Amino acid sequence: MVKKIGILTSGGDCAGLNAVIRAVTLRAINQYGWKVYGLRDGTLGLMKDPIDVVELKTSDFDGNLMRMGGTFLGSNNKGNLFRTIEKAGKKTKVSEIIIDNLRKLELDVLIGIGGDGSLKILQTLTKRGNLNFIGIPKTIDNDVKHNELSIGYDTAVDVATNALDMLQPTAASHRRVMILEVMGRDAGHIALNAGIAGGADVILIPEIQYSIKEIANHIDKIRSEGRNHVLIIVAEAVKKENGKKATVKFIDGEVRLGGIGSYLGDEIYKLTNAETRVTVLGHVQRGAQPTHRDRLIASAFGVKAVDLIAKDKYSRVVVWQNRSVKDVSLDEVAGKSQILSKNDPLIEVAKGLGIYIGDVD
Ligand code: F6P
Numbered sequence: 001m002v003k004k005i006g007i008l009t010s011g012g013d014c015a016g017l018n019a020v021i022r023a024v025t026l027r028a029i030n031q032y033g034w035k036v037y038g039l040r041d042g043t044l045g046l047m048k049d050p051i052d053v054v055e056l057k058t059s060d061f062d063g064n065l066m067r068m069g070g071t072f073l074g075s076n077n078k079g080n081l082f083r084t085i086e087k088a089g090k091k092t093k094v095s096e097i098i099i100d101n102l103r104k105l106e107l108d109v110l111i112g113i114g115g116d117g118s119l120k121i122l123q124t125l126t127k128r129g130n131l132n133f134i135g136i137p138k139t140i141d142n143d144v145k146h147n148e149l150s151i152g153y154d155t156a157v158d159v160a161t162n163a164l165d166m167l168q169p170t171a172a173s174h175r176r177v178m179i180l181e182v183m184g185r186d187a188g189h190i191a192l193n194a195g196i197a198g199g200a201d202v203i204l205i206p207e208i209q210y211s212i213k214e215i216a217n218h219i220d221k222i223r224s225e226g227r228n229h230v231l232i233i234v235a236e237a238v239k240k241e242n243g244k245k246a247t248v249k250f251i252d253g254e255v256r257l258g259g260i261g262s263y264l265g266d267e268i269y270k271l272t273n274a275e276t277r278v279t280v281l282g283h284v285q286r287g288a289q290p291t292h293r294d295r296l297i298a299s300a301f302g303v304k305a306v307d308l309i310a311k312d313k314y315s316r317v318v319v320w321q322n323r324s325v326k327d328v329s330l331d332e333v334a335g336k337s338q339i340l341s342k343n344d345p346l347i348e349v350a351k352g353l354g355i356y357i358g359d360v361d
Contacts, residue, residue: 003032003309006107007056008039008046009071010118014140014152014286016294017071020113022061023302029058032310037105042076043121046098053105066295069155069287078254081121099129108132109309115139115150119317120335134308135317135330136301140285143187145338146328147319151301154293156183156285157193163281164198164231171229177219177268177276179232181261183285187339190285191235192346195355201230202356204264206237207340208347210358212264216271218356223274230274234260241267300325 005028009017021038028034036056039045045052065072081094102110102125109132112122119135126133137144140156160182171178180200184190188205195203201222204210219230236257239245246259258280265276290298297320304318304325316327317334340347342360350357 003028003034003108004106005034005036005109005111005306005309006039006053006102006105007036007073007111008042008113009073009075009138010042010112010114010122011075011077011139012115012286013069013071013075014138015069015155015288015290016151016298017073017075017113017138018068019066019290019295019298020136020138020151020302021056021071021073022066023299024111024306025056025061026058027303027306028309032306034306037107038073041074042118043081043098043125044076045074046101047094051101051105066298067289069289077118081125095125095128098125102126102129102131109134109314111136111305113138113151115141116144116333116335116337119144119330119333123315123330123334132309132314133330134305134314135333136305137317137319137333138298140183140190141185141187141337142189143185143337143339144317144319145333145336146321147317147333147338148322149293149297149320151294151298152286152290153189154291154297155288156190157197158291159285159288160190160194160233160281161198163279163284164194164200164233167279168199168229168231171231171277174275174277175228177230177232177265177272177274179234179261179265179268179276179278181234181236181258181278181280183257183281184235184237185257186237186337188235188238189340191233192340192344192350192357195233196346196350196353198233199231200233200355202232203350204232204234204238204260204358205340206235206239207342208358208360210238210356212241212267212271214358215264215268215356219268219272219274232264232268234264236260
């Protein structure tokens with residue numbers, strides 16, 4: 001029987017998404033002779049009439065697509081799918097429209113590429129629509145449970161490391177304290193990993209409390225030892241000393257994390273009299289060309305997802321554990337994020353290098 005696979009990317013984009021769509025398409029068509037349908041713009045394409053869907057062919061991937069950042073299918077990370085809207089004079093739930101449209105496509109299975117939040121939404125929709133589902137974890141935040149590496153994370157760490165590499169010479173030229181604010185939502189993976197790789201003197205992550213006074217002392221010590229500049233990396237969800245997260249509200253009402261870097265810049269200046277400058281790295285962490293590791297993980301996840309379908313194994317999420325791809329129950333992963341453990345071995349490495357990382361003892 002020729003199976004019909006639907007595939008969509010959901011939530012914030014990241015590097016490696018085109019590589020995973022490619023892997024699914026190649027495996028499904030070349031190995032099993034199935035059909036693959038790409039749903040555009042995440043769940044947004046499923047709200048449209050006609051449904052925004054395109055049949056994917058292996059020839060779609062004979063060029064440079066897998067080397068490119070972003071997702072050629074498009075994605076969406078805003079809007080409540082469980083809200084009610086007015087359609088043809090009737091109040092209708094958005095989720096009902098999506099479920100109806102999923103049924104119209106007569107798919108055998110939907111592959112959803114997303115973070116824990118997207119996987120939860122897609123789990124609910126496919127359960128209600130009685131449709132088989134397989135999840136593939138992607139997120140630069142790397143906070144999907146039971147999964148060591150999500151697609152997009154490695155590239156984001158690389159971009160943040162490169163940013164520290166480029167900040168160091170200008171920091172030294174101007175005797176400055178340079179603060180780099182990175183993404184990661186409530187998890188400090190990007191900040192910790194890039195901070196060590198990029199030679200930061202201070203790493204601040206949401207999982208560990210810090211004190212501005214101690215940061216100031218650390219800066220004074222570095223300067224008294226003869227170095228004229230300091231590099232600080234801070235994760236966007238690190239709280240101010242009053243316990244509140246720094247956020248930005250956009251004109252459409254969407255709220256995102258942002259602004260902790262400039263808060264720290266001002267507070268550090270007050271205590272050290274050091275000139276501070278802040279770089280908010282932002283979406284370059286998501287849009288870069290995927291690293292080899294992200295392409296590898298994406299490829300391995302895509303092949304495994306299709307092989308699960310061949311075994312009629314559904315409601316599973318493919319995950320990276322101990323240098324190979326495994327699969328775990330969707331219930332174990334959907335909506336359950338995983339922040340950095342205080343016992344993460346890299347915290348010891350940071351301490352061992354004399355990096356200030358906050359109150360870990
Ligand atoms: O979850 C991925 C992520 O990039 C977070 O690290 C960040 O907080 C958020 O998405 C930014 O979202 P947006 O693209 O809507 O600004």
